[in-house]
Amino acid sequence: MSLQQTIEDTVRGLGLELVETERSAGGLLRVTIDLPWQPGTQEQAVTVEDCERVTRQLQYVLEVEGVDYKRLEVSSPGIDRPLRHELDFERFQGEEVDITLKAPIGAAVAAGAAGPEGAKMSANRKKFRGTLQRAEPSGWQIVWSDEVAAKPGQRVSARRAPPPMHVMAFTLDELQGARLAPVVDFKGRRRPAPDDQEKVSGKG
Structure with missing residues (x-):
C-alpha cells in the first residue's frame, strides 16, 4: 500500500477527509485534512482537536509501517485549498x-x-x-x-x-x-489565511 493510501485510509477512519499530502526538505511530512462535506450541509471548520487526533493516529500507523520521516505536520486547508474530487x-x-x-x-x-x-x-x-x-x-x-x-x-x-x-x-x-485562488476579501467574509489554520506538529 502506498504512503498516500495509508494516510488517506487513516484519516478517513477518523471521520475526516484527506486533502493533500506533501513531503518537504528536511524530512517534513505535511498532511492537510478537512471535514467531509455533502450538498445541503453547513460548512464546518477543522479544529485543533481534529488535528491532534489525526497526528496521534498517524504517528502510530507510520511507525508500524516503517515510514521514514522526521516531523509530521497536520493542518486544515489554507486559502489555496486544492480541489481533487x-x-x-x-x-x-x-x-x-x-x-x-x-x-x-x-x-x-x-x-x-x-x-x-x-x-x-x-x-x-x-x-x-x-x-x-x-x-x-x-x-x-x-x-x-x-x-x-x-x-x-x-x-x-x-x-x-x-x-x-x-x-x-x-x-x-x-x-x-x-x-x-488565494484571494482575500477585506470587505466581508474570507477564507482563512495560512496563519489562521489549525495546525499540529509532531516528531516521528
Missing part, C-alpha cells in the same frame, strides 16, 4: 479558482473562449483563473475577464465599456490540478 467542485461553485490543464487549449478553444469582442488568447495557454460554475449536463466551466485592476488613486470613467467576459468549459479528466 467532483464533490470539491460542487462545494466551491461560485468561488474563484486556479486551474491548470494537462494540455494547452489549442487554437479552436482559444478562438471560442476569446469573448464577444475577439480578444486574443494564446493557443498554448494551460493556466486560468476564474469563477467556477457548473456547465450542463455534467461538466464545469470558469468565467473571467481580463480587466486590469485600477491603480490606487486612479480614476475610472463611469462611461468605460465593461471588459468582455470569457468562458471555458472543461472536464475533471482534462485537469492537471485545481485550487481555490
Whole structure:
C-alpha cells in the first residue's frame, strides 16, 4: 500500500477527509485534512482537536509501517485549498479558482473562449483563473475577464465599456490540478489565511 493510501485510509477512519499530502526538505511530512462535506450541509471548520487526533493516529500507523520521516505536520486547508474530487467542485461553485490543464487549449478553444469582442488568447495557454460554475449536463466551466485592476488613486470613467467576459468549459479528466485562488476579501467574509489554520506538529 502506498504512503498516500495509508494516510488517506487513516484519516478517513477518523471521520475526516484527506486533502493533500506533501513531503518537504528536511524530512517534513505535511498532511492537510478537512471535514467531509455533502450538498445541503453547513460548512464546518477543522479544529485543533481534529488535528491532534489525526497526528496521534498517524504517528502510530507510520511507525508500524516503517515510514521514514522526521516531523509530521497536520493542518486544515489554507486559502489555496486544492480541489481533487467532483464533490470539491460542487462545494466551491461560485468561488474563484486556479486551474491548470494537462494540455494547452489549442487554437479552436482559444478562438471560442476569446469573448464577444475577439480578444486574443494564446493557443498554448494551460493556466486560468476564474469563477467556477457548473456547465450542463455534467461538466464545469470558469468565467473571467481580463480587466486590469485600477491603480490606487486612479480614476475610472463611469462611461468605460465593461471588459468582455470569457468562458471555458472543461472536464475533471482534462485537469492537471485545481485550487481555490488565494484571494482575500477585506470587505466581508474570507477564507482563512495560512496563519489562521489549525495546525499540529509532531516528531516521528
